[in-house]
Amino acid sequence: MDKHVLLIEDEMNIIEAIRFLLSREGWQVDTHSDGLTAVDAIRQMRPNLVILDYMLPGKNGLDILTELREDGDFLELPVLMLTARGQSRDREMAEKAGVSRFMTKPFSNTEVVTAVRDLVQLAR
Amino acid sequence: MTTPQQPPVFLERRSYRQRRLMDALRLLPIFGVLLWMFPLFWPATQDETAQAAPIPMSAAVIYVFVVWFVLIASSFALRHILRPTFEQQAADLGEADASEAR
């Protein structure tokens, strides 16, 4: 079982926190912080799970997700989306685009860890 | 140009003068025509039924040039006197121009 997660996020402190949480769960955590090249990074690294921030420089999370789902290879890839924007429309749009799980910041650590576990189990 | 708080008599008289001078300026060319057409009544050489001897050329030359000179002098004098009025008009025009779309 591969435990390889790609964290796409531009806030250093949040990266630090998630890396800490998931490493303890046995995940290999890679990070990427630029929106424009995010899809290429996913193609290249082929992680088992993607955690995607909504507000990214260059390209927002929703567009990255849409592009990802249009590529046949990544239809099944679990994507956990995080957002700090407080709008309910964002959730609807993300669900339409094929998000696996949608979470609003600030999240509780347990929430994130549980969600990651669930997603991996579902995918299997 | 006429402001409501004009001092009465003096300016009245002045503006009356101004108007008559403007009339004179307008009439000037008409005087000119009359005076210069006057030689038509003079006896000339080719008239067969001439009652009088033809006017000598020197007199004719002097007449035409004297009329000419008088007209020029009058025109000069009238413009000189009316100059403030014209300047005022030009200034008003200038303001109108400035307020126009420029």
Place this chain on the structure above:
Amino acid sequence: MASVNQLIGVSLGYVVFLFAVAFFAERAAVRGRRGWLGSPMVYTLSLSIYCTAWTFYGAVGYAARSGMEFVTIYLGPSLVMIGWWWILRKLVRIGRAQRATSVADLISARYGKSNLLAVVVTVMAVIGVTPYIALQLQSVTLSLSVFSGPVGENSFNQPGAAFWIAVGLALFTVLFGTRNLNANERHDGVVIAIAVEAVVKLVALMAVGIFVVWGIAGGIGPMMERIDASPIGEWNIDRSRWIALTALSAAAFLCLPRMFQVMVVENQDERHLQIASWAFPLYLLLMSLFVVPIAVIGLDLMPAGANPDLFVLTVPLAEGRVGLATLSFLGGFSSATSMVIVATLALATMVSNHVVMPLWLSMREEGATVSGDVRDVVILARRASILVIIGLGYLYYRFSGGGAALAAIGLISFVGVAQFLPSMLGGIFWRGATRSGALTGLIVGFAVWVYCSLLPSFGPGSIYSLSMFENGPWGIASLRPEALFGIAGLDPTVHAVVWSLTLNTFAFLVVSLLSFPGPLERLQGAQFVNVFDHSTQTRGWDAAFATSEDLMIMSQRILGSEEAQNLFRAEARRQGVRGHLPEPTQAFLQQLERELAASVGSATAHAMISQLVGGASVSVQDLMAVADESAQILEYSNRLEAKSAELSRTALKLREANEKLTALSVQKDAFLSQISHELRTPMTSIRSFTEILRDTEGLGHVEKNKYATIIHGETIRLTRLLDDLLDLSVLENGQVNLNVETGRLSDVLEQAVVTAQAAATGPVAIKRRHLDEAILLTTDLDRLSQVFINLITNAQKYCDASAPELTIDVRNVNGAVSVVFADNGTPIAVQSRAVIFEKFARIDDSEGSGAGLGLAICREIMTRLGGDIRYEPAATGNAFVVDLPAPEALAAQ
């Protein structure tokens, strides 16, 4: 005796002198130092192109043949000038208001900007004036031949001389007449050259006159005796000619294209006309003062059969006064050249504006919008027209044989151009005059002139047979060319004047009464006739269909890009619109049309604009204005118009405000997301790390410390955000207390730069000029410093140049001090510039960490301090200008 070669040398020197004068005048005018160039005396002297070689040489000949009759040619113009208040004043005002470029342009503009009318007038003018140009060439060559001694024993080639003179004149006219396109820009070089020539010809003629009276006759008394004793010593006039020629010369003075050129087009100030009203008649008086004495002495001294037209030259020559004769020759030369130059310029303007340009425009199917640079075409057309017209004059001279037929052409030409008079005067004094009336009148008058004056002038047997003169065409006696309708015995000139002008006027009046003018005609008619009453223009364009971009492109091609941009920018500023393109309002279109008309004539300008606007040239309001003749209604509609202009301005402002609000509302949503993001992001870290600290057992000391530091930093970030929001809110509500103190601008800037650089995220080179900063300020220096810090920090954050640079400049314009912060980064997108100072604004996609409050705070602070902050697009990058509070505003604080 002076050789022809010497004379040619003198003439060439004189011409070089004229070139130099014209050149320096142009240069001075370009530098804006008009000075005496624009003086009323120069204007008066330029009017003297009325006195051509025909009057310089011909007047003496005329006097020798017919006594005092010659003077009528000067009496008419004198009367017109002395009566300037009646006609000239109005003509000049209209010409300037309508930016008329020629007589044809004026008439065409009056009658609904009809190009057909302009073409007719142009053709008539060319036919009427070309022979006159030929006459000038003839007079110069003839006067040259006088110096070459008896005919036959010299190699002097008259046609050759005429050819080179024509070439020289064409060169001069092209050089100084087509330098700048806009005819209203005036030809300073040409005007100054003809003013100089005016002085030369006056001095020359008077010198000969003084020599004759005091040098030959021995004083005024003896001169008078000799006059009376001469063959013309008795009063001997043809009375009908006396009247007709005075009237004719007055009419021609008003109608001649070259007179219109100097009198109206080159007029710089209407007041010059008032001075010319006495000065020009004085010039004419002096020009004619010595004509009779010279004629009398010439008749006395010269052998019988000598050409009296050349007495001005031959009398001094016979007396051995070569210098005087040379001066006299230069006088005649001046008369001829100045006339040819201005007449050609005037005709070329007409031909290029009314014939060549419309043809060229119609040949290009895509029309005015997409054509190339029209300016080159116009200038080329004008230059070609000049060459063609002088060429025509030369050809006419060659083929008419330069004989006696030419000598009569002066008066005939006068009668031809006088045909413009009814349409012109009718147009400026009578609103009922119509285009059809003008067209009919012009054509009738022209036809009668050709039939009764031009064609017969070639003499029996050339164009008309002798029997044509005696019995009329096809034996119809009432159509005899010099005795129309059986009225025989009239002098031919009087006959032509009377019939052509009578029939012309009659046709003009009758057809005008019977026909109905179009809306545009009526509008123009009202503007012409009431030029003194309302200086505001009646509007002619329905502005809805034109776009400013199209108009701009077209204007640039005609006016040149700089001038067009200035025009558009000024209008945009007047309308209060941001950016460089104004709304295409009616008023603006009207103004633009007049500007274009000054370059290409009113009819062409009108056609070009109508192509862009879609032909909807007259609006409902205009039709209403036309329908109601009474002054009150007109006044009322003018007021309505003003109001509607005001309304449309208000609507424009509202539209702008609405756009701003919509943009703001979008911005506000984005801000809420942004503020949410800004608040939630630090909170996420805080929550996550506090949970880690709480739930994780066995965390090392180093890690605990690290995570606590992160939490600490994020709380500070939150606090700063809240501070900003509160600061802004306090400033907006005006609850702020200003701490006013006095200090030096340099110190405030220094402190700001140090503070900003201490917290710098990116290296930005800051350039300052400390000398300019030595300014004492009395204001809230801390707040001002806050603004400066913000601007510097912004530059540090957002300037994306490879070598980021910030220039801090102090501008001091009459005590109003501004500090300019100019960076070299990518300029802010145009659509974003309007909102950068709004508090929710944040430039899209920029990855800054601010919430878009900095500039809003700066703006609030500057408003509180009584100054301002604004954005200016810089040549490379962005500039923020901080206008420091004016001293008065400070005192009030």
